[in-house]
Amino acid sequence: MPALPITQGSRNCLGPVPSRHVTFLHSRTVALGRYKACRSSPEIQGDLSQMDLPEGSLGLPIVGETLDLLLKGDSFGAARNAKFGKIWKTSILGSPTIMVFDEAACRKVLKEEGRLVEVIWPDVTAELVGPSSLNLLKGEEHLKMKRLLGEAFSEQAVVALLAELETCAQNFCQRWAQMGSFSGYEETKFWAWAMFGAAVLGMPGQLPTGRKLARLMDDLQGGFQTVPVKLPASPYSRALSARKDITDLINGQVDAMQLQDRGTSCLGNMLGLEEPSTSGGSPLSNDHIIDNTFAAAFGNASAGPTAAKILQYLAAGSRARELVSAELAARGSRGPLTAADLDNLPYTSAVVQEVLRITPIVPALFRRALQDFELCGRRVPKGWSVYVHTGASTQKYNDDSFQPERWLCPAAAEYTLPFGLGPRMCLGRHLVKAALTVLVIVLVRDYSWVMEDPGEEWSVFPTVLPKQGLAPIHHNL
Numbered sequence: 466m467p468a469l470p471i472t473q474g475s476r477n478c479l480g481p482v483p484s485r486h487v488t489f490l491h492s493r494t495v496a497l498g499r500y501k502a503c504r505s506s507p508e509i510q511g512d513l514s515q516m517d518l519p520e521g522s523l524g525l526p527i528v529g530e531t532l533d534l535l536l537k538g539d540s541f542g543a544a545r546n547a548k549f550g551k552i553w554k555t556s557i558l559g560s561p562t563i564m565v566f567d568e569a570a571c572r573k574v575l576k577e578e579g580r581l582v583e584v585i586w587p588d589v590t591a592e593l594v595g596p597s598s599l600n601l602l603k604g605e606e607h608l609k610m611k612r613l614l615g616e617a618f619s620e621q622a623v624v625a626l627l628a629e630l631e632t633c634a635q636n637f638c639q640r641w642a643q644m645g646s647f648s649g650y651e652e653t654k655f656w657a658w659a660m661f662g663a664a665v666l667g668m669p670g671q672l673p674t675g676r677k678l679a680r681l682m683d684d685l686q687g688g689f690q691t692v693p694v695k696l697p698a699s700p701y702s703r704a705l706s707a708r709k710d711i712t713d714l715i716n717g718q719v720d721a722m723q724l725q726d727r728g729t730s731c732l733g734n735m736l737g738l739e740e741p742s743t744s745g746g747s748p749l750s751n752d753h754i755i756d757n758t759f760a761a762a763f764g765n766a767s768a769g770p771t772a773a774k775i776l777q778y779l780a781a782g783s784r785a786r787e788l789v790s791a792e793l794a795a796r797g798s799r800g801p802l803t804a805a806d807l808d809n810l811p812y813t814s815a816v817v818q819e820v821l822r823i824t825p826i827v828p829a830l831f832r833r834a835l836q837d838f839e840l841c842g843r844r845v846p847k848g849w850s851v852y853v854h855t856g857a858s859t860q861k862y863n864d865d866s867f868q869p870e871r872w873l874c875p876a877a878a879e880y881t882l883p884f885g886l887g888p889r890m891c892l893g894r895h896l897v898k899a900a901l902t903v904l905v906i907v908l909v910r911d912y913s914w915v916m917e918d919p920g921e922e923w924s925v926f927p928t929v930l931p932k933q934g935l936a937p938i939h940h941n942l
């Protein structure tokens with residue numbers, strides 16, 4: 466995600482910059498009693514000038530604490546959490562920054578998008594994702610487009626895609642069984658892109674689709690992690706060339722849909738959308754369709770690593786696998802999956818929630834303060850970066866336990882915000898939850914596998930990914 470500082474780009478689900486998810490700041494240890502609990506809503510106050518900034522240090526002039534961050538990686542945030550609590554200041558990657566780990570404060574900041582804070586993206590986002598993408602739209606324009614696109618990615622729209630999601634999951638599970646052993650991280654990436662191809666673009670949910678989109682998206686995302694120099698064969702030129710190839714691919718799908726029928730894909734749904742207007746609606750412009758298909762693709766970059774956790778936690782012998790298996794057996798359904806199947810599998814749904822919670826692939830969201838405001842009794846100054854560590858209370862990488870049961874109790878909603886909150890909440894959440902649930906069902910119902918290293922750790926800085934790629938996994942029928 467970043468020409469932004471490494472961290473800023475990677476943030477949002479978003480995928481942009483998925484290979485630079487900012488995770489080093491998570492809270493392994495929390496200093497109790499060092500911060501004022503954030504109970505009040507973040508209010509703009511008449512005079513905040515007397516209010517203290519959060520504790521912490523801005524480090525050296527210009528470089529701030531960036532070198533410390535690069536040297537210490539994951540422990541950079543953990544050490545400061547232990548010292549300063551759930552809100553502290555630093556200066557990294559050229560920006561004075563407030564780090565927010567308090568769950569209630571995170572929720573409040575995200576809900577105040579557009580009033581107290583706004584999302585920040587690197588300049589190259591306009592070229593790589595597109596100026597009409599949700600990521601770059603702001604204020605009313607963003608809300609209007611989000612509402613409209615919400616119809617193309619709604620729960621109802623996803624129900625119409627269940628057959629495609631099931632076929633795609635079956636294709637990959639069969640492939641993995643035939644492979645005997647494979648790299649879980651790489652293969653779930655291909656699954657994620659084939660799933661995206663099928664559900665969003667109306668392509669076959671098969672390996673060639675997954676491989677092609679994975680390669681193009683790797684090149685495109687590389688554009689966030691390099692200097693934006695357009696020399697032949699430079700990584701940035703490769704990113705722009707990937708953008709062109711994907712645009713051609715989307716246009717090809719649009720032409721085919723207009724000639725035949727729109728089908729049930731999200732792209733087909735977008736073609737049927739009309740921009741609200743007093744003089745009768747007009748179809749969504751081609752720019753909006755293309756750029757928001759890119760926004761969705763960047764979002765989808767988190768789906769593969771999330772699915773990799775399914776392989777890790779539902780391997781043969783795991784308790785979660787036994788309970789999913791028992792739940793599926795009790796339902797006895799063998800025909801194509803239906804919305805009712807997905808609605809009536811509480812433990813299986815809890816497994817998906819837990820897979821999204823543990824080792825979160827999107828651990829922080831990046832904002833800029835639009836004005837001075839108060840948070841947890843401290844002042845957040847206008848213009849500073851604000852890193853919102855969603856689900857911070859549960860981010861204990863490699864030191865956490867997989868317990869789907871936690872989602873079966875009433876307090877479940879407090880555990881994490883895997884899809885963010887407020888106006889910028891994930892557009893693809895219904896789709897990816899359904900896709901992950903279908904993958905869990907097909908895998909556990911029809912296959913079994915063992916992990917060579919069930920306890921394989923995940924690295925968290927600069928990217929959230931399994932240290933050995935979850936390899937190899939041995940599959941048997």
Ligand code: HEM
Nearest residue numbers: 477478599760761764765767768771884885889891892893
């Ligand atoms: C496990 C997979 C996913 C995770 C964890 C995830 C997470 C998130 C999060 C946390 C945000 C909020 C970003 C912010 O507030 O700055 C977000 C936004 C977004 N996501 Fe996802 N996402 C996932 C999959 C998807 C998929 C499959 C799509 C589309 C098909 C998608 C499309 C988007 C878009 C377009 C936005 C931007 C929304 C806006 O700015 O209004 N995401 N996602």
